[in-house]
Amino acid sequence: MENKKEKRGQFSSKLGFVLAASGSAVGLGNLWRFPFTAGANGGGAFVLVYFVILFIIGFTLMLGELSMGRATMLSPIGAYRKLKSKYAWIGVLGVAAGFLILSFYSVIGGWVIRYLVKAVSGDFNVTDGAVLGELFTDFIQNPLEPLVYHGIFMALTVLIVIGGVAKGIERYSKIMMPSLFVMLILLMIRSLTLPGAMEGVKFLLIPDFSKINAEVILAAMGQVFFSLSLGMGTMITYGSYLDKEQNLISSAMEIPLIDTIVALVAGLVILPAVFSFGFNPEGGPGLLFITLPAVFSQMPLGSIFAVIFFVLVLFAALTSSISILEVVVSYAVDERGWSRKFSTVTLAAVIFVMGIPSSLGQGLWSHVRFFGRDILDNVDFLASNVFLPLGGLLMCLFIGWVWGVDKAIDEVTNHGKLSFPLKGFWTVMIKYVAPVGILFVFAQATGLLELILGAK
Ligand code: TRP
Numbered sequence: 484m485e486n487k488k489e490k491r492g493q494f495s496s497k498l499g500f501v502l503a504a505s506g507s508a509v510g511l512g513n514l515w516r517f518p519f520t521a522g523a524n525g526g527g528a529f530v531l532v533y534f535v536i537l538f539i540i541g542f543t544l545m546l547g548e549l550s551m552g553r554a555t556m557l558s559p560i561g562a563y564r565k566l567k568s569k570y571a572w573i574g575v576l577g578v579a580a581g582f583l584i585l586s587f588y589s590v591i592g593g594w595v596i597r598y599l600v601k602a603v604s605g606d607f608n609v610t611d612g613a614v615l616g617e618l619f620t621d622f623i624q625n626p627l628e629p630l631v632y633h634g635i636f637m638a639l640t641v642l643i644v645i646g647g648v649a650k651g652i653e654r655y656s657k658i659m660m661p662s663l664f665v666m667l668i669l670l671m672i673r674s675l676t677l678p679g680a681m682e683g684v685k686f687l688l689i690p691d692f693s694k695i696n697a698e699v700i701l702a703a704m705g706q707v708f709f710s711l712s713l714g715m716g717t718m719i720t721y722g723s724y725l726d727k728e729q730n731l732i733s734s735a736m737e738i739p740l741i742d743t744i745v746a747l748v749a750g751l752v753i754l755p756a757v758f759s760f761g762f763n764p765e766g767g768p769g770l771l772f773i774t775l776p777a778v779f780s781q782m783p784l785g786s787i788f789a790v791i792f793f794v795l796v797l798f799a800a801l802t803s804s805i806s807i808l809e810v811v812v813s814y815a816v817d818e819r820g821w822s823r824k825f826s827t828v829t830l831a832a833v834i835f836v837m838g839i840p841s842s843l844g845q846g847l848w849s850h851v852r853f854f855g856r857d858i859l860d861n862v863d864f865l866a867s868n869v870f871l872p873l874g875g876l877l878m879c880l881f882i883g884w885v886w887g888v889d890k891a892i893d894e895v896t897n898h899g900k901l902s903f904p905l906k907g908f909w910t911v912m913i914k915y916v917a918p919v920g921i922l923f924v925f926a927q928a929t930g931l932l933e934l935i936l937g938a939k
Pocket residue numbers: 507508509510511512513584708709710711712713714715717803804806807871
């Protein structure tokens with residue numbers, strides 16, 4: 484009960500909010516997941532579908548989540564409950580997705596820390612792709628070492644979340660996010676000027692339509708949700724920390740725009756280098772870790788750049804992981820009345836344990852495979868391709884048909900003070916186009932669509 488009286492944290496400025504929300508969106512999803520997922524799903528075909536889905540759900544769902552958060556000033560479960568109590572379970576689904584996502588996110592965050600340590604100790608003077616590949620597999624197959632780094636990453640996340648919203652999150656974002664961007668541009672220039680780099684650019688940007696299939700479409704949808712931090716209520720939570728004067732409409736455009744630019748630039752760092760060094764674009768989750776050291780080895784002052792870069796990647800990963808933990812923690816604080824510190828430490832410990840199988844699945848337990856995927860890929864698939872889109876679908880239906888679009892519009896226009904020229908567009912998108920689109924992708928991926936249409 485006591486905690487309810489604690490003053491709810493708030494962002495101190497519009498810039499602070501957009502940076503923090505972009506900090507949540509921009510992370511391993513852009514730098515690590517986007518390049519390898521594009522690589523594994525046909526390159527340009529994937530990117531094209533990604534853009535179509537981004538257009539349909541990016542702004543629509545971002546604004547939806549922000550409006551629910553600020554209207555209620557509560558975390559997801561509380562927000563649904565306050566607006567219509569029997570729908571609180573939709574929020575529960577989001578919190579569950581948060582547990583799953585952070586569990587493997589932190590494992591990858593740990594890999595980043597390991598590579599930062601390697602960069603600091605100057606281990607990157609290798610140009611031979613095969614050797615870089617081996618270094619990577621040796622590391623992730625080791626049972627213990629990655630778990631130690633997974634623990635370190637989780638501990639860092641905990642430390643920031645305990646610091647609270649404005650102090651903990653906002654302060655750091657202002658310097659680190661722009662620095663990351665500058666660094667990525669430098670790397671992109673280096674990558675694009677490597678011999679044979681244009682093959683990678685073509686691979687990423689020119690769609691081969693014959694590669695578009697149900698699997699690619701589902702992967703692209705999952706990537707949009709993952710990258711924009713949508714579908715589990717992260718943006719509901721962030722919206723709840725926002726004061727009533729801020730402009731949600733422009734934020735809901737800026738955040739997806741920033742996120743998309745970063746993902747594309749990251750793609751233009753990794754894939755040209757992949758082709759130039761003769762790596763396999765379908766190399767999977769190791770792509771970033773194998774390719775980047777090769778790029779640094781081809782740069783003047785590469786070993787210094789490597790250190791700076793991995794610091795920034797780590798930072799970007801942390802600004803995302805804190806937003807995931809924040810959802811889970813604010814649920815415990817708002818709904819259970821636990822203290823912030825206790826919730827943070829306890830829940831992080833649970834999530835750390837949940838991440839252990841994903842880490843061990845790289846080596847010791849690599850024989851444990853379902854649907855042709857290792858443990859980490861399965862957890863990722865379930866969370867990103869199933870839970871997040873499902874959460875997004877339910878939110879659209881909730882806003883469109885239960886809470887009411889007019890109430891959401893009243894909130895995002897600050898009760899009529901702001902003009903919202905896209906009002907009609909947004910209404911149609913959230914009531915019809917986005918939910919039907921998500922259902923369509925699900926139906927196609929499960930083979931249901933073909934069944935319905937009578938094809939075989
Ligand atoms: N979007 C982040 C990234 O790209 C990860 C992330 C943060 C996330 N919060 C989320 C993903 C909520 C899904 C849901 O790295």
